[in-house]
Amino acid sequence: MTTDDSEWLRRLRAGDDRAWTEWFDTVGPKVWKYLSRLIGPDRDAVSDHVQEVFLAAIRGLSGFDPSAGSVVAWLFGIAHRQAALYWRKQKRLQRVSIEIDLDLIDSILTVRSSLPEQQELTIAVRLTLSEMPDDMAGLLIGRYLDQRTTADLAGELDITEDAVRSRLVRARDRFRTAFLLLHRELV
Numbered sequence: 001m002t003t004d005d006s007e008w009l010r011r012l013r014a015g016d017d018r019a020w021t022e023w024f025d026t027v028g029p030k031v032w033k034y035l036s037r038l039i040g041p042d043r044d045a046v047s048d049h050v051q052e053v054f055l056a057a058i059r060g061l062s063g064f065d066p067s068a069g070s071v072v073a074w075l076f077g078i079a080h081r082q083a084a085l086y087w088r089k090q091k092r093l094q095r096v097s098i099e100i101d102l103d104l105i106d107s108i109l110t111v112r113s114s115l116p117e118q119q120e121l122t123i124a125v126r127l128t129l130s131e132m133p134d135d136m137a138g139l140l141i142g143r144y145l146d147q148r149t150t151a152d153l154a155g156e157l158d159i160t161e162d163a164v165r166s167r168l169v170r171a172r173d174r175f176r177t178a179f180l181l182l183h184r185e186l187v
Contacts, residue, residue: 005071038083049082080134087130128179136171
């Protein structure tokens with residue numbers, strides 16, 4: 001846990017109203033970006049789920065264990081569960097007929113294509129990420145979508161760069177397997 005995390009936790013647990021506003025202003029954009037990567041361009045849905053993340057954080061703050069990781073990683077875990085709930089409620093997923101290459105995820109999720117196949121693929125990638133464990137999905141999003149370095153990810157998660165690289169290997173393998181299983185179900 002970082003010094004910043006300790007200070008935030010101290011102020012938030014003390015009931016400092018200003019700390020809640022400052023904390024939201026500081027970490028809210030990160031949570032928004034994370035959720036928008038998983039949910040997509042529906043700003044209303046992303047906004048609703050960002051609110052749910054922070055409501056859950058408020059309710060669960062007393063039980064947060066700093067030894068388990070950073071506050072941001074904890075929030076991403078909550079956000080990940082919110083995205084999974086979103087996709088479970090969706091009935092839009094149709095047959096996907098395009099193979100996936102993990103190195104192309106960035107272009108798939110950031111390009112606003114009007115092609116139905118591209119849109120279906122984007123939904124399938126987001127659904128796959130939302131069904132993965134939050135730590136794995138968070139690493140894939142951070143590395144491939146946000147193009148963050150392993151050093152940045154290591155610092156945020158308070159682990160070594162070697163640990164980040166090792167976890168990324170496992171996350172990529174898990175993504176490929178999960179995506180292929182989803183693809184078979186839809187065909």
